[in-house]
Amino acid sequence: MSEDQSENPSESDLESDVLTHVGRRTLDRKQILREAVRLIDEHGRERLTMRRLGGVLGVEAMALYRYVPGREQLLDGVVEYVMNELYEQTMTVEQPNSWQEYLQKMAHGVRDIAAAHPRVFPLVATRPPAAPWLRPPLRSLRWVESFLEGLEDFGFSGRDSVLIYRAFSTFLLGHLLLESSTVDLMDESVDEDIEFFESNRLSDYPRVQALGPQLSEDGYANEFEDSLEDLINRIQAFTE
Amino acid sequence: MSEDQSENPSESDLESDVLTHVGRRTLDRKQILREAVRLIDEHGRERLTMRRLGGVLGVEAMALYRYVPGREQLLDGVVEYVMNELYEQTMTVEQPNSWQEYLQKMAHGVRDIAAAHPRVFPLVATRPPAAPWLRPPLRSLRWVESFLEGLEDFGFSGRDSVLIYRAFSTFLLGHLLLESSTVDLMDESVDEDIEFFESNRLSDYPRVQALGPQLSEDGYANEFEDSLEDLINRIQAFTE
DNA sequence: ACCTGAACACCGTTCAAGT
């Protein structure tokens, strides 16, 4: 799988010695962000470190500062990258026939992103937004503009669109953060659970104990679909 | 209350003879957590550091390890502390007369916590839960047990209670995380906004531009109340 | 029993210097 996707013909005069880590040599912002996302996906947020990211890219950490102002902005970049990466992929198919269908598509598009990068999603949810109208998790102008455009096309007023945008954001944020943090849970907290049980005496909380199995059941998919349908119905009732 | 905030945080050699920082000398877990919360409330999550927390408590960082296994568990402790701190305060008043009233009370109780500690709330939302049935933001056995008990008292089956618990968690998480992150936004990102606008050319996104003011309006209180009422109606329709 | 000092490995970030 050594596909040399060389869109850079001007690298031939550089003598590149070993370069084991990544196939190509020319660093750029997009490549850095892509690798940062990979790092988080594989090893979690904690492991994303300037030095480690540099290492993965075959470069000293200080080299990254040419392309990214600092660590905070790197994290913002990761959010931006993840939200835009899958925009084309999910939003480029054919036009929907109703606003209901459109919202469904949007919702599932964002959900796919969260599912593809569950360990990145908490960043999408909690990084301070660049502007108050960029509500998590729709954290790119591309998404918001597209969202508003879709509603406009189906005849919604600006005022209604704003209300829908807000309800929609809240809905997505709650569901997807809950879902992605559960996925992330599988790796750790198995031995911590024991410690937890011991110190807190679960038997003091009989209802939690009794319903524990049911509370632990997955059901996120159904919850999401049902709740989404509900939201759409609510919008329908509200706007007619 | 304690107005002893008199020193600059930017000095490294502090004379530890005088112990000006905190009135009492005996360290314990609860005191540590309380001070940790205060630190986050005032200076943000980034600033909560073992060394800095020790400093505020008039002690070397290493002393904290007697009471807390490490930084991760300290953060878990902060979540636990914040969720339990206000439990008594909000849940000890008189019994509600209907399950609707009960859910209202619960919702506002958690919302009060989020409002009291907006910079802590993202931790409540994103720390990996100790068990899958401890869904954010209801992250303590006390809350969940109380929640289930309330529903049981009003005649809900275990199965329905679980469904309600889930819908309720999602609702709270979405609304409160959005709300608290907006509050936290006031401090920073004013100069970053400019940078942001420049690189992204807001004029390429006419609908966002046109609706920007409306999208930036607050309205969180109304959203919360309306959405909560909706949720309750939904539950009512579902369970009869 | 509780806290400190010193040490270790690892951070983010800067800046002059290399190529």
Added chain:
DNA sequence: ACCTGAACACCGTTCAAGT
């Protein structure tokens, strides 16, 4: 033009030593 080496201030954490 782009990257590195060395340095700085600051982390979390361990552990033997102090009191």
